[in-house]
Amino acid sequence: MRYAVLVTGPAGAGKSTFSGAFMTHLRNSKRTAHLVNLDPAAAPESFEYEPVIDIKDLISLEDVMNELEYGPNGGLVYCFEYLMENMDWLEEELGGYDDDYLIIDCPGQIELYTHHPFLPTLVQNLQRLNIRTSAVYLIESQFIEDKYKFFSGVLSAMSAMVNLEIPWINIMSKMDLILPNPEDESKGARNGLRRRKDIARYLDPDPLLLATRHDDRTPDSNPRFHALNQALVQLIEDHPLVSFLPLDLTNTDSIETVISHIDYTMQYGEDEEPKEPHDLDEGDFQDLE
Ligand SMILES: Nc1nc2c(ncn2[C@@H]2O[C@H](COP(=O)(O)OP(=O)(O)OP(=O)(O)O)[C@@H](O)[C@H]2O)c(=O)[nH]1
Numbered sequence: 001m002r003y004a005v006l007v008t009g010p011a012g013a014g015k016s017t018f019s020g021a022f023m024t025h026l027r028n029s030k031r032t033a034h035l036v037n038l039d040p041a042a043a044p045e046s047f048e049y050e051p052v053i054d055i056k057d058l059i060s061l062e063d064v065m066n067e068l069e070y071g072p073n074g075g076l077v078y079c080f081e082y083l084m085e086n087m088d089w090l091e092e093e094l095g096g097y098d099d100d101y102l103i104i105d106c107p108g109q110i111e112l113y114t115h116h117p118f119l120p121t122l123v124q125n126l127q128r129l130n131i132r133t134s135a136v137y138l139i140e141s142q143f144i145e146d147k148y149k150f151f152s153g154v155l156s157a158m159s160a161m162v163n164l165e166i167p168w169i170n171i172m173s174k175m176d177l178i179l180p181n182p183e184d185e186s187k188g189a190r191n192g193l194r195r196r197k198d199i200a201r202y203l204d205p206d207p208l209l210l211a212t213r214h215d216d217r218t219p220d221s222n223p224r225f226h227a228l229n230q231a232l233v234q235l236i237e238d239h240p241l242v243s244f245l246p247l248d249l250t251n252t253d254s255i256e257t258v259i260s261h262i263d264y265t266m267q268y269g270e271d272e273e274p275k276e277p278h279d280l281d282e283g284d285f286q287d288l289e
């Protein structure tokens, strides 16, 4: 059985960094893992591991921009359309990896996840090739500094999730930037960081955060803005589809927990040794809070 994890999320969320840490962890556990790069704009130095498959071998954003005079965003869409028309290239590249685990580092353009048909097409192709596919969607912990930014992140995760219909895990990355202890409070206040105890309302998004009004920066006094927020509160209350697993790359336990959730969602290794739901018991979830 072949497995693929799409590492997705907005620009700068930490996708490439997480992909590297994920690779290291799998290799340390003696599992065969390979990195696939699907970002046609990725700089070589953004990878800790050399990708075995790289969209830049098919088409690079730089060439598209130079030769066809596209801007960066139009160029990116062009690159993906080109890949879609050349799925046999990807199929051929994937051919050599039997019984393997592929970590697919995706680009950060949010349009890709919300309305472009690229990812659904890619997923269909992976499934056709009998590759069991799941996705993680990363949002960085700094998003919680601004509740509007945070909820726009929640909505984008939701939108990407319903768009793809594959096993899915939302991750809050860069948790090392969230302060663990009360004694760090003054330092945190200076850097605008939050403490860990406040974080639960964000990991399991509490829509009431939006309903409270004491953020003078935002136009809460505008009744239409308030009505929009009320509608979002209702939407998230009625469809609590999104919750986040915290990821702290400075903590091995945190990486292991995230990876065991990915394995479980994808039923990794079920052909070899069947996994029962009780492999993940209550205790595993309590650790996350
Ligand atoms: N503190 C901290 N910084 C991180 C972490 N992960 C990534 N970063 C930093 O965040 C920035 C973006 O990280 P990337 O891994 O390149 O993010 P990305 O999602 O791949 O970005 P794009 O591919 O441009 O969309 C870099 O400066 C990283 O060093 C983390 O866990 N903690």
Ligand SMILES: [Mg+2]
Pocket (backbone or CB within 6 Å): 015, 016, 017, 039, 042, 046, 105, 106, 107
């Ligand atoms: Mg990247």
